[in-house]
Amino acid sequence: MLWDRLLQANRSLPPGLLFAGPAGLGKEALALRLAAWRLCGSAKDSAEPCGTCQSCRLVSVGTHPDLHIVQSEVANAAADSPFAELGRRYLWAENTSRSAKPKSIIAVNPVRALITALLSHAHFGHGKVAIIGPAERMNVNSANALLKLLEEPADDTLLILLSSMPTRLMATVRSRCMRVEFAPPALPVAVDWLASRVGNDAEALLALAGGAPLSAAALAEYGFPGCRDKWLDDVAALASRTLDPLICATRWHQAGSATVLGWLHGLIADLIGLASGATPRRLFNLGCESQMRPLVGGIPSATLHELFDTIGRRRRILDGSVDERLLIEDIVIKLRETLTGCGQNTIQSVG
Template structure:
């Protein structure tokens, strides 16, 4: 239930410098529970891994990072550190269950095997179902001495307030655009492509990098939406294709496209700054005749569907449902 096996590299990201320095100013006084929060794609999980390493290492560097050489670091690098646990959904995109937190509480209340403390990363923390969160609350109320719990969440508002209030909050913010573009360029993504990706990712550099494939897939997604809008295409077939590409990323793109349609309806061309700037003329044709009210209605349904992606609801059905809604929105315009 509690995995101690995976290893993720300790990644140093320029926009982490400030929270890192603040948090490790007094290493011995790091809170027993931390909540790393902020939008997707800012590297919170990487920060958590780096922090876990720093907290377990016996010879940390000047920056507070794990040395990579002591016994603790070597155990970590081998992926076999007995005092580090990671709790995550057993199946991607699903919930963290109460049994997993019970196993964690057993882990955390026994003495450390090798290091001076036990460290746990719970990610994504908002995936805990209510029973799991209540079970965690007990641990937070009486934290075992010296242990550090690191909760990582893109959507901290979904956590019970009682859990949130017992954690020291570390908020991650989108870096300045120039800094994000410089970092992306160093990763091999530059120019107009980097600009579009960063817009699509809401300014989050890691998300922008992860979505670089999506830039090429957008063509297909837009074609699908155009065809369905013209009542020429099968939503079941399209849903299956999108499911394969990843429901979250496809709906993420669609949300951006709908934002563009709303901007076009409000401002009209060519004044609007669009996320999908290079697809402006096709988006304009797509939005022809649609009213703001309809677009807002669809955007709400889409936001709801995206919120349900992590629930037990079948993502394929969610995709079918939202695509059929889109067809209905367009159909109403055609009938006029």
């Protein structure tokens, strides 16, 4: 158990930890639990924070002065953000106007403000904990500022970086942290856990979420697998030229561009697997093989790979200042070109 290993290592933990692994595996929750335990006034002989001391109460309401959380605005705005109030502490330093789209990067100002706070004394005498996530969203300036802190750590401070894409972190930052790897639980364990919350769809949801239980639970809240079935019908209708791409783009944009693109990325991965002729080891869209196989017919594998890469690139810029509607339109048109084997010049004539 990760938790047990962290508790045992407590006395010898380095000042920087990197919690690395896919989203939906509870990195945030474990970081918060470790923070609460370190800051708790009476948990030193216990394996859990007491939950009743002043420190624990302040952590639970998000106002502990020695718990510092730096998030991107996008991460803080997410409905399932476990940090919520705590995560807003350094957002002021972004200087964002109210009308601006939330930023996905962690800029240098919040990191500088964090460093200043960490260099002062702890308020409660139990040390300080800082959590930064998604750490790969730090830009070069903020990563460099943090690097100085990792090289000359503040007294009695634990820094926890969270990342689902640790390879994107500056190598020098990575190398200064002890890496704590998060991996999906065994499938039967995850299915049991999820089934107690969502019922019969647990296996399909876990497949869609790449085995990450918390992401699967979030997909259930969003309306999966029902909405997936509708989008799969849309894709089939695009392939048979019975759905106008612009109507499809409007529908998908309204449903939530990021979620639809995430699902579409998984669908193309499934089509690549099916096109290879082999029965894929694990499909994202479990139980949908009969709907997906007709979509593949005759499409060159290289074309599917190209579409997969394009969707990946578009997903990465989605949080920035792009026109989401245009981006989705572009993807829908490329998707139809791929599925019908036609170039853009033939698309204009289709209603």
